[in-house]
Amino acid sequence: MSPENGKHLPESDATGLNLKETELTLRLPGETRGDIEIKAKSGTKRGFSQIIDLNHDRSSDVHEHDDRGCDKLENETLALQPPAAKAQIVGWPPVRGFRKNAMKSFKFVKVAVDGAPFLRKLDLELYSSYQELLCAFDNMFSCLTICNYLNEKKLMDTANGVEYVPTYEDKDGDWMLVGDVPWKMFVESCKRLRLMKSSEAIGLAPRTPQQSASTS
Amino acid sequence: MNYFPDEVLEHVFDFLTSHRDRNAVSLVCSLWYRVERFSRQRVFIGNCYAISPEKLITRFPGLKSLTLKGKPHFADFNLVPPDWGGYVQPWIEALAKSRIGLEELRLKRMVVSDESLELLSRSFANFKTLVLVSCEGFTTDGLAAIAANCRFLRELDLQENEIDDHSGHWLSCFPDSCTSLTSLNFACLKGEINLASLERLVARSPNLRSLRLNRAVPLETLQKILMRAPLLVDLGTGSYVHDPDSETYNKLKTTILKCKSIRNLSGFLEVAPRCLPAIFPICLNLTSLNLSYAAGIHGSELIKLIRHCAKLQRLWILDCIGDKGLEVVASTCNELQELRVFPSDPFGVGHDAVTEIGLVAISIGCPKLHSLLYFCQQMTNAALITVARNCPNFIRFRLCTLDPTRPDPETMEPLDDGFGAIVQSCKFLRRLSLSGLLTDQVFRYIGMYAEQLEMLSVAFAGNSDKGMLYVLNGCKKLRKLEIRDCPFGNMALLSDVGKYETMRSLWMSSCEVTLWGCKTLAKVMPRLNVEIINEHDQMEICPEDGQRVEKMYLYRTLVGPRKDAPEFVWNL
Numbered sequence: 001m002s003p004e005n006g007k008h009l010p011e012s013d014a015t016g017l018n019l020k021e022t023e024l025t026l027r028l029p030g031e032t033r034g035d036i037e038i039k040a041k042s043g044t045k046r047g048f049s050q051i052i053d054l055n056h057d058r059s060s061d062v063h064e065h066d067d068r069g070c071d072k073l074e075n076e077t078l079a080l081q082p083p084a085a086k087a088q089i090v091g092w093p094p095v096r097g098f099r100k101n102a103m104k105s106f107k108f109v110k111v112a113v114d115g116a117p118f119l120r121k122l123d124l125e126l127y128s129s130y131q132e133l134l135c136a137f138d139n140m141f142s143c144l145t146i147c148n149y150l151n152e153k154k155l156m157d158t159a160n161g162v163e164y165v166p167t168y169e170d171k172d173g174d175w176m177l178v179g180d181v182p183w184k185m186f187v188e189s190c191k192r193l194r195l196m197k198s199s200e201a202i203g204l205a206p207r208t209p210q211q212s213a214s215t216s
Numbered sequence: 217m218n219y220f221p222d223e224v225l226e227h228v229f230d231f232l233t234s235h236r237d238r239n240a241v242s243l244v245c246s247l248w249y250r251v252e253r254f255s256r257q258r259v260f261i262g263n264c265y266a267i268s269p270e271k272l273i274t275r276f277p278g279l280k281s282l283t284l285k286g287k288p289h290f291a292d293f294n295l296v297p298p299d300w301g302g303y304v305q306p307w308i309e310a311l312a313k314s315r316i317g318l319e320e321l322r323l324k325r326m327v328v329s330d331e332s333l334e335l336l337s338r339s340f341a342n343f344k345t346l347v348l349v350s351c352e353g354f355t356t357d358g359l360a361a362i363a364a365n366c367r368f369l370r371e372l373d374l375q376e377n378e379i380d381d382h383s384g385h386w387l388s389c390f391p392d393s394c395t396s397l398t399s400l401n402f403a404c405l406k407g408e409i410n411l412a413s414l415e416r417l418v419a420r421s422p423n424l425r426s427l428r429l430n431r432a433v434p435l436e437t438l439q440k441i442l443m444r445a446p447l448l449v450d451l452g453t454g455s456y457v458h459d460p461d462s463e464t465y466n467k468l469k470t471t472i473l474k475c476k477s478i479r480n481l482s483g484f485l486e487v488a489p490r491c492l493p494a495i496f497p498i499c500l501n502l503t504s505l506n507l508s509y510a511a512g513i514h515g516s517e518l519i520k521l522i523r524h525c526a527k528l529q530r531l532w533i534l535d536c537i538g539d540k541g542l543e544v545v546a547s548t549c550n551e552l553q554e555l556r557v558f559p560s561d562p563f564g565v566g567h568d569a570v571t572e573i574g575l576v577a578i579s580i581g582c583p584k585l586h587s588l589l590y591f592c593q594q595m596t597n598a599a600l601i602t603v604a605r606n607c608p609n610f611i612r613f614r615l616c617t618l619d620p621t622r623p624d625p626e627t628m629e630p631l632d633d634g635f636g637a638i639v640q641s642c643k644f645l646r647r648l649s650l651s652g653l654l655t656d657q658v659f660r661y662i663g664m665y666a667e668q669l670e671m672l673s674v675a676f677a678g679n680s681d682k683g684m685l686y687v688l689n690g691c692k693k694l695r696k697l698e699i700r701d702c703p704f705g706n707m708a709l710l711s712d713v714g715k716y717e718t719m720r721s722l723w724m725s726s727c728e729v730t731l732w733g734c735k736t737l738a739k740v741m742p743r744l745n746v747e748i749i750n751e752h753d754q755m756e757i758c759p760e761d762g763q764r765v766e767k768m769y770l771y772r773t774l775v776g777p778r779k780d781a782p783e784f785v786w787n788l
Contacts, residue, residue, distance in 0.1 A: 091700070093559055093591055094616060094673075095559060095591075097378075098350065098404065103511065103560065
């Protein structure tokens with residue numbers, strides 16, 4: 001799975017720290033470099049490479065299942081990462097696990113499926129990509145499976161062959177097709193989800209498999 | 217002493233409420249020991265592995281109230297792997313088999329299963345109080361058993377437990393005949409609640425004085441409940457969200473005016489700040505306010521709320537209150553005794569975090585302050601010295617800089633002198649947690665001045681064994697010492713082995729202690745359990761004595777190595 005938002009691991013370059021201007025940064029739309037600088041202030045910690053559990057911005061869960069002991073080279077490479085990669089020391093700050101989990105942000109939204117009498121709810125903060133969201137739909141609605149051959153983001157009811165396209169209502173009250181904007185932007189603006197029958201989504205849903213530049 | 221019949225001695229002992237006093241009394245002579253043990257009803261066991269349930273039952277046949285603690289404190293911060301231990305099942309089994317008429321059970325950091333709860337609920341006809349703090353291993357099915365079978369249940373208090381929520385029906389398991397509830401706290405449950413059952417339960421509980429709801433209880437239900445329970449003293453709201461122009465909200469405003477007894481307020485797990493004015497009328501009477509889970513209240517709304525709470529003695533808050541907000545607390549809450557400021561962003565950089573400025577303001581405005589837990593962006597020696605001077609009454613002082621080795625940002629010095637001032641000024645200090653850049657010097661101060669210190673938590677501090685030695689030698693009343701990521705090794709560990717029998721426990725992780733050091737200590741001190749926690753494969757195959765030990769936990773015990781230790785825990 002390719003990382004979100006076009007983040008790349010930079011070439012290993014020990015002088016990278018001096019080249020701030022050309023440094024790749026993880027930036028959300030609208031964020032300025034100044035914002036990144038503020039985050040950088042308490043960023044680099046020296047001497048904790050054995051115990052750091054580098055936990056990236058959730059948009060890439062590439063390292064989520066790593067052992068706690070990352071090897072040193074990996075640490076140094078990642079230390080050149082944009083400051084948005086937050087370094088965590090295990091067990092610090094000393095806050096009870098229950099409280100830490102409670103302070104995690106939730107974003108529960110209602111999910112409606114055309115034709116189904118009951119709605120469901122899911123927490124968008126649990127997922128870091130559209131692909132994961134589709135998997136969540138797949139799990140939540142047992143009759144639906146993903147058919148996402150070329151980034152179309154569709155689901156199909158295997159029993160009757162009906163195709164569904166995920167749509168969402170945004171903050172302005174408009175109904176939008178899921179998948180156009182970066183994941184985080186979507187989470188921020190999504191108020192509710194609706195799996196709409198493809199047949200009704202004429203004009204909205206992709207007709208044929210398209211080459212899509214958007215990330216999954 | 218021989219002239220008094222036992223009953224008189226017993227009556228005198230009745231006046232001794234603290235465990236320590238009763239323990240002391242039992243040491244005077246065998247007659248007093250005997251009288252004391254037959255009349256003892258409440259027992260506190262700080263480490264469930266220090267003694268066996270059978271020995272407890274033998275000594276105190278009149279036991280009615282038991283408090284047990286399981287896992288080491290650092291388990292709260294994910295430093296102890298799951299399945300480490302701390303099971304309550306053997307205790308409940310042993311008590312159930314005996315003739316003990318258990319009425320109260322309070323557990324902290326223990327593993328509690330549904331089976332345990334079921335057994336508990338069926339074994340003690342007069343069971344009244346269950347308090348579970350930071351426990352895990354059970355589901356709402358276990359709660360259902362408690363609700364259904366404990367006919368005279370008064371308190372069910374669940375604080376910050378990891379409970380598998382199978383939703384809804386457990387509340388309905390309280391029979392209609394159950395009318396004895398005085399305290400119900402299920403704020404930590406994550407699932408749905410049968411609201412109708414809850415309302416009926418409250419309606420038939422005339423003695424209910426403490427009620428803390430979970431997120432699933434909406435504002436409409438809160439209003440109906442308050443109508444039924446106007447004598448509540450302690451309230452934890454669930455979801456506090458509604459349209460402030462609605463009829464429901466107006467009803468709530470009127471209902472709250474009748475709740476003149478509320479002194480403790482908490483909750484607001486979900487909150488619509490525009491609905492806060494409904495609670496302003498009761499704020500003046502509040503002595504305790506816990507907004508540490510109320511991430512939805514900040515900025516000017518938070519400050520407006522605080523300004524109404526002039527009589528607060530205890531305040532738990534998030535650091536998004538900022539230094540400015542703390543200044544408002546300082547000017548409003550002059551009776552404040554306990555303050556806890558939690559990080560609102562425990563994973564992040566904390567733009568909103570508080571600094572030394574807020575703490576100094578508090579120390580000026582709140583001279584009665586004696587308990588502090590303060591997560592902050594930074595701290596200075598000057599500030600700590602000022603705080604020490606303004607508040608000499610600290611009993612608990614726990615400071616946590618979000619960057620654990622941050623020096624004084626003004627001078628770039630370690631925070632040794634600041635903490636030194638605290639221990640020197642606060643002669644009654646019993647609990648201390650340090651953070652920031654710290655050298656051996658801070659431990660020298662602690663050893664010299666912290667005469668009443670019982671619990672010390674240290675992380676990323678010190679330069680050499682001397683640091684730990686200062687503490688072990690100087691703090692005569694030390695009971696619990698927990699250390700992580702410090703350069704303390706075998707020399708410090710082995711310098712005064714007898715000391716550990718005067719303490720409850722010692723935790724050392726990511727220090728310089730080696731397997732040899734731990735083995736040596738274990739050999740010399742048979743009445744200590746010296747446990748090593750191995751999470752990595754390296755140790756399993758060919759553990760060399762010279763190898764550093766990742767995690768060591770030692771504690772005094774009367775019953776030898778525990779039999780329920782998992783594979784990754786070695787008792788040396």
